[in-house]
Amino acid sequence: MKRGILASCMVILSLVMGCATATNIAVSSPPVQTGGNEYYEARLEPLKSSGNFFDSFRLTVANKTDGNLEIDWNKTRYLFNGAAQEGFVYKGISPKDVRSGKVPLDTIAARQTATRVIYPLRLAAWVPAQERTLDKGLSPGLLPDGENGISLVVIRDGKEVVEKLTVKISEKEVK
Amino acid sequence: MNRFLKVVVLLSVFLIPAFARAETPAAAPQEQGMVSEKEAVQQETPSSEPAEGAAAAPDVSQGATETPQEPAAEEGAKGEAAAEAEPPEEEVSAGAVIADPFEPLNRIAFGFNDKLYFWFMKPASKVYNRLVPEAVRVAVRNFFYNIATPVRFVNCLLQAKFKAAGNELFRLGVNSTMGFGGFFDLAKTGYNVGSSEEDLGLTLGHYGIGNGFYMVLPFLGPSSLRDTVGIAGDAFLNPEHYITPIGDAIAVAGYDYFNRNSLRIGEYEDLKEAAVEPYTAFRDAYVQYRKDKLRQ
Numbered sequence: 251m252k253r254g255i256l257a258s259c260m261v262i263l264s265l266v267m268g269c270a271t272a273t274n275i276a277v278s279s280p281p282v283q284t285g286g287n288e289y290y291e292a293r294l295e296p297l298k299s300s301g302n303f304f305d306s307f308r309l310t311v312a313n314k315t316d317g318n319l320e321i322d323w324n325k326t327r328y329l330f331n332g333a334a335q336e337g338f339v340y341k342g343i344s345p346k347d348v349r350s351g352k353v354p355l356d357t358i359a360a361r362q363t364a365t366r367v368i369y370p371l372r373l374a375a376w377v378p379a380q381e382r383t384l385d386k387g388l389s390p391g392l393l394p395d396g397e398n399g400i401s402l403v404v405i406r407d408g409k410e411v412v413e414k415l416t417v418k419i420s421e422k423e424v425k
Numbered sequence: 426m427n428r429f430l431k432v433v434v435l436l437s438v439f440l441i442p443a444f445a446r447a448e449t450p451a452a453a454p455q456e457q458g459m460v461s462e463k464e465a466v467q468q469e470t471p472s473s474e475p476a477e478g479a480a481a482a483p484d485v486s487q488g489a490t491e492t493p494q495e496p497a498a499e500e501g502a503k504g505e506a507a508a509e510a511e512p513p514e515e516e517v518s519a520g521a522v523i524a525d526p527f528e529p530l531n532r533i534a535f536g537f538n539d540k541l542y543f544w545f546m547k548p549a550s551k552v553y554n555r556l557v558p559e560a561v562r563v564a565v566r567n568f569f570y571n572i573a574t575p576v577r578f579v580n581c582l583l584q585a586k587f588k589a590a591g592n593e594l595f596r597l598g599v600n601s602t603m604g605f606g607g608f609f610d611l612a613k614t615g616y617n618v619g620s621s622e623e624d625l626g627l628t629l630g631h632y633g634i635g636n637g638f639y640m641v642l643p644f645l646g647p648s649s650l651r652d653t654v655g656i657a658g659d660a661f662l663n664p665e666h667y668i669t670p671i672g673d674a675i676a677v678a679g680y681d682y683f684n685r686n687s688l689r690i691g692e693y694e695d696l697k698e699a700a701v702e703p704y705t706a707f708r709d710a711y712v713q714y715r716k717d718k719l720r721q
Binding site for chain 1: 566567569570573576610619620622624642644645646647648656682685686689692693694695696698699700707710711713714717720721
């Protein structure tokens with residue numbers, strides 16, 4: 251009896267090991283995208299908060315002027331394969347605010363730099379109540395393969411300055 | 426118990442493959458977004474009319490294609506392929522898709538869970554949160570999470586993720602001893618060893634079994650046929666469910682569930698209020714979540 255169980259375990263283990271596959275990881279090209287104009291320098295870096303795939307961006311905006319700049323999150327959009335989607339969610343800003351267009355302007359003082367970790371509302375994932383997880387209920391979803399980026403709207407002296415930054419995300423197999 | 430096992434096996438063998446066929450080949454990694462199957466079909470339809478599914482975010486997508494109002498607006502473009510002109514949203518590939526043949530029933534269960542949340546869970550959690558500091562609630566969650574290690578360990582093995590299985594064992598050892606019985610996640614904070622969070626639903630998905638169809642479970646919320654079978658299977662591996670008498674087991678599981686929920690009060694209404702159609706939004710966000718988990 252014991253031999254039978256042992257043999258079954260061995261067979262199952264061999265089968266399972268035989269099914270072992272290579273893992274995929276996401277890569278970004280370029281790893282960090284930069285852009286800018288006479289008013290500000292912007293830097294967009296896809297982030298992997300856990301695992302092998304990107305799920306958010308770190309956006310850094312450096313104000314080059316002697317006056318304040320304001321990021322308009324209500325008009326800033328997530329870009330996927332060139333198409334504008336919904337806005338971004340970040341810490342302190344709820345999806346409700348993003349959807350209703352009530353996100354307050356984000357001020358960057360003269361010659362200062364602001365950094366935000368953001369993720370697209372369109373890709374937000376919901377962890378149901380029964381799920382035994384250490385994650386929060388609402389979490390960033392994975393950025394899909396393709397061109398992912400941001401159409402950043404910054405207001406300077408009442409005028410909008412739009413900058414588009416995109417990176418190409420693809421999967422690579424590693425063994 | 427054997428009879429129950431047989432039912433679970435029968436369900437997984439016959440029903441899942443049958444309903445998996447109803448799904449579109451959503452496994453394509455580039456497909457993302459929150460669009461239902463019906464909506465996805467509409468998006469494929471060659472029509473100049475905007476797809477009904479796009480109404481999930483009508484005002485927002487319109488805003489996105491607007492050119493800046495200010496005449497003096499300046500626009501720069503950077504990136505390998507920053508599009509000169511933005512294509513219409515129909516061209517963006519649709520995303521996580523699931524069949525929903527029992528939508529009327531699911532909507533009833535969704536409504537029940539919604540009322541349960543607003544009438545009981547939220548007020549009770551508010552009182553509980555006032556009485557019990559967050560650090561204690563997190564410790565309680567960690568304790569129950571640690572106890573459920575066999576579920577994750579076995580599923581890691583079943584998916585041939587041996588490193589992850591080893592990590593689970595390491596976490597169990599460290600957290601059970603130095604983490605005072607699992608109340609502190611020392612493996613993560615001290616040794617940076619995270620959990621893989623595998624379950625039977627993901628194991629079935631790993632071997633190519635589709636979601637089946639969408640289900641909303643009373644009390645538990647969004648799920649799919651595959652994941653519901655997974656929940657039932659995982660229950661056998663969770664020591665929490667072997668407490669006797671059964672009344673105690675239910676009480677312990679109930680407290681675990683309640684405590685976990687107390688840590689995320691406010692998120693449900695955030696997503697609900699942001700949604701044009703809450704039922705669809707939660708369905709799509711759930712499918713997105715499981716799809717992401719499977720991909721990882």
